[in-house]
Amino acid sequence: xxxTIAALLTQDGVITGAVYALLAxxxxxxxxxxxxxxxxxxxxxxxxxxxxxxxxxxxTPGVIWLLLILSGMASLMELSSLIRTKSTSKIPKAMGLYLxxxxxxxxxxxxxxxxxxxxxxxxxxxxxLVSCMGxxxxxxxxRPVASASVLVLxxxxxxxxxxxxxxxxxxFGAEGSRTTPYSDARFSLGPLxxxxxxxxVLLATGLAIVALYFxxxxxxxxxxxxxxxxxxxGSQLMGIRSNEAGSLAFLLSAMxxxxxxxxxxxxTTIFYDTGFLIGLxxxxxxxxxxxxxxxxxxxxxxxxxxxxxxxxxxxxxxxEVFVFTLILPVLLWRSLRTHxxxxxxx
Amino acid sequence: xxxxxxxxxxxxxxxxxxxxxxxxxGIITGATGPGASLGIPYKNTFTVLxxxxxxxxxxxxxxxxxxxxTNAVKHARKLISExxxxxxxxxSSVPAATSITDIASELKTPQIALSPVGPAASKNPWVFTIPxxxxxxxxxxxxxxxxxxxxxxxxxxxxxxxxxLVLNGLKSHSDAAGIKIVAExxxxxxxxxxxxxxxxxxxxxxDAVVVGGSGTxxxxxxxxxxxxxxxxxxxHNHGVINKDFLRVxxxxxxxxxxxxxxxxxxxxxxxxxPTKKASLEFTKAYEGAFGAGTRNAFAAYSYDAYLLxxxxxxxxxxxxxAGTPEFRQALRxxxxxxxxxxxxxxxxxxxxxxxAGVDSRARVLVVxxxxxxxxxx
Numbered sequence: 001x002x003x004t005i006a007a008l009l010t011q012d013g014v015i016t017g018a019v020y021a022l023l024a025x026x027x028x029x030x031x032x033x034x035x036x037x038x039x040x041x042x043x044x045x046x047x048x049x050x051x052x053x054x055x056x057x058x059x060t061p062g063v064i065w066l067l068l069i070l071s072g073m074a075s076l077m078e079l080s081s082l083i084r085t086k087s088t089s090k091i092p093k094a095m096g097l098y099l100x101x102x103x104x105x106x107x108x109x110x111x112x113x114x115x116x117x118x119x120x121x122x123x124x125x126x127x128x129l130v131s132c133m134g135x136x137x138x139x140x141x142x143r144p145v146a147s148a149s150v151l152v153l154x155x156x157x158x159x160x161x162x163x164x165x166x167x168x169x170x171x172f173g174a175e176g177s178r179t180t181p182y183s184d185a186r187f188s189l190g191p192l193x194x195x196x197x198x199x200x201v202l203l204a205t206g207l208a209i210v211a212l213y214f215x216x217x218x219x220x221x222x223x224x225x226x227x228x229x230x231x232x233x234g235s236q237l238m239g240i241r242s243n244e245a246g247s248l249a250f251l252l253s254a255m256x257x258x259x260x261x262x263x264x265x266x267x268t269t270i271f272y273d274t275g276f277l278i279g280l281x282x283x284x285x286x287x288x289x290x291x292x293x294x295x296x297x298x299x300x301x302x303x304x305x306x307x308x309x310x311x312x313x314x315x316x317x318x319x320e321v322f323v324f325t326l327i328l329p330v331l332l333w334r335s336l337r338t339h340x341x342x343x344x345x346x
Numbered sequence: 347x348x349x350x351x352x353x354x355x356x357x358x359x360x361x362x363x364x365x366x367x368x369x370x371x372g373i374i375t376g377a378t379g380p381g382a383s384l385g386i387p388y389k390n391t392f393t394v395l396x397x398x399x400x401x402x403x404x405x406x407x408x409x410x411x412x413x414x415x416t417n418a419v420k421h422a423r424k425l426i427s428e429x430x431x432x433x434x435x436x437x438s439s440v441p442a443a444t445s446i447t448d449i450a451s452e453l454k455t456p457q458i459a460l461s462p463v464g465p466a467a468s469k470n471p472w473v474f475t476i477p478x479x480x481x482x483x484x485x486x487x488x489x490x491x492x493x494x495x496x497x498x499x500x501x502x503x504x505x506x507x508x509x510x511l512v513l514n515g516l517k518s519h520s521d522a523a524g525i526k527i528v529a530e531x532x533x534x535x536x537x538x539x540x541x542x543x544x545x546x547x548x549x550x551x552x553d554a555v556v557v558g559g560s561g562t563x564x565x566x567x568x569x570x571x572x573x574x575x576x577x578x579x580x581x582h583n584h585g586v587i588n589k590d591f592l593r594v595x596x597x598x599x600x601x602x603x604x605x606x607x608x609x610x611x612x613x614x615x616x617x618x619x620p621t622k623k624a625s626l627e628f629t630k631a632y633e634g635a636f637g638a639g640t641r642n643a644f645a646a647y648s649y650d651a652y653l654l655x656x657x658x659x660x661x662x663x664x665x666x667x668a669g670t671p672e673f674r675q676a677l678r679x680x681x682x683x684x685x686x687x688x689x690x691x692x693x694x695x696x697x698x699x700x701x702a703g704v705d706s707r708a709r710v711l712v713v714x715x716x717x718x719x720x721x722x723x
Contacts (some may be wrong), residue, residue: 005545005549008541008545009542009545012539012541012542016538016539019538107672112713133494166378169378169382174382174383174385174386175561175562175590175593175594176383176562176563176590176594177594178594178596193573193574205671264538267538267539268537268538268539268566269562269563269565269566269594270538271383271536271562271563273380274536274538276536277536278533278538307540308539308542309541309542310542312533312539312541312542312543313541313543313545313546314529314539314542314546316505316532316533316542316543316546317505317532318500318533319532319533319537319542320534
């Protein structure tokens, strides 16, 4: 190993690390607001990448069928709960949100799929479609049991993940896809070949992190989310609706997941079941951040990316072993350092 | 009262006769789970087969093991003990196919495996395998290397049984071909980057790289090599031969070599080739149902399993009635006596010691040119 190879490996590690960082953000966000350990976070990546690939191939992306099913389920649930609580005046708004938007989106996608859209619009469409899954999933799978224990929520997450992966096989088929890169530019920096694509990844990740930071510190909705994350009961007493906070958290995390998918799709082949492993690595990073700290999670993600790239050079057969063993010392260190202080853990 | 029971008896025996006259074949493939991209075409073939097998009416019972050996075992047991199948065909992944072999010998039912099986299972008298052993396939690669004066070879393959099979297949020829394996790297099917492994490989400066992957994930190392500007030869194996591999690899995998059964380039073969006729028949049936260009090596393996079963069932039916232990024994014996069955991938000649029964006629070397497979003459 010489410096050139080390530099190349670092470059590779930083880029994969950036994608893991985004996923870790999503996992931390969802967990801190809703206490859900969101296993399917990685599946957004696969869905976004395959949706983008389908749009580029001029095919109707399968994700719209899932959206329609989810939206049907969510609106029925919403309708019945609104009628039960006799708040019929809220029905039009709820139907608009849970039925109107997804159906419109699906319809628009269906109509537009065969036309050759510019790359940017394809990306925006993909981002919107996949982001839509977040609040719908929350409404269907998590909101009815929002106050259940972390363990129950985790088990639901696993079930949701298995369902989404299985549906992914039906919706997108078993074969992987790659999308066209956003930029074909290449620069040489000494021995390093820097591709426009890798700059896209780093820029987008950086921007997303900055945007999240401003959202949480400078907007009223972001502050409400932050408040829910810090203390659920307290924020509810202050008039913040935890259901809305949950929906918003899921929307943001889906958006982040979709963004990661769009970023990684031109770099590598994505399969319907790729998401789990990527998500799991994002989870390791999130654990490094104790499932609450965004900067630590981002640092953890970089660490995972670098470890992965260096171990694939030295001992490729044991790469995953190294990455997932990383979680043990971190957990040990955390359990020695942190005092158990979560508020509503029974 | 008496008449009624007589009628009932007559009806019952009629039903029994119609059941007896039918050959039942249990199909297990991994059409979902990690092996789905290969499992689906393996399964598809069985939906386009004729209604008879060896002149007998046939019923195919198709099951999906989710690429999971535990499920495969469960299905095999159920197929044999409840559905009373005469033959098991499957499964499509190495671990699943290997674990079924124990059930086959325990319940004395012949099995035609659609993937290679582990070393112990390949000695099982009840088990026959269709795909060419990796050693035969990698022989074509080694021959080509020898002719082209390739000395140093780097290997990168899946970190699972498939990666081992391909590597061992290559190693079995390395001495004779005078090649040296200078790097052995591994990666996972779902990995998003192999940059580290490729850097390591490039640092050893090999004349050629052999990739031990399968399906679309097999394209990643080749793509990364191309992105790093590697100029040497890249060899794949017979696990990557489908259209999606070409689609995912795109321009980057142009010029890559792979061994495969003759079926993939049937039109380019001379008419004297014994596999040409079956290959064209299979292609017509399969592409007729699933669209032009959908032909792939995996679906063709299933077709060869059908051809083997077809000739063996015709033999066995002379000795015993379908659905009996005697028939299963006769079927096994007939499979073992398979002589000159012209398949799509090979000419099959089984013996008591060789249950794969293929020779060098079962392989051709193809090269990727303009996004398609071209025969290397």
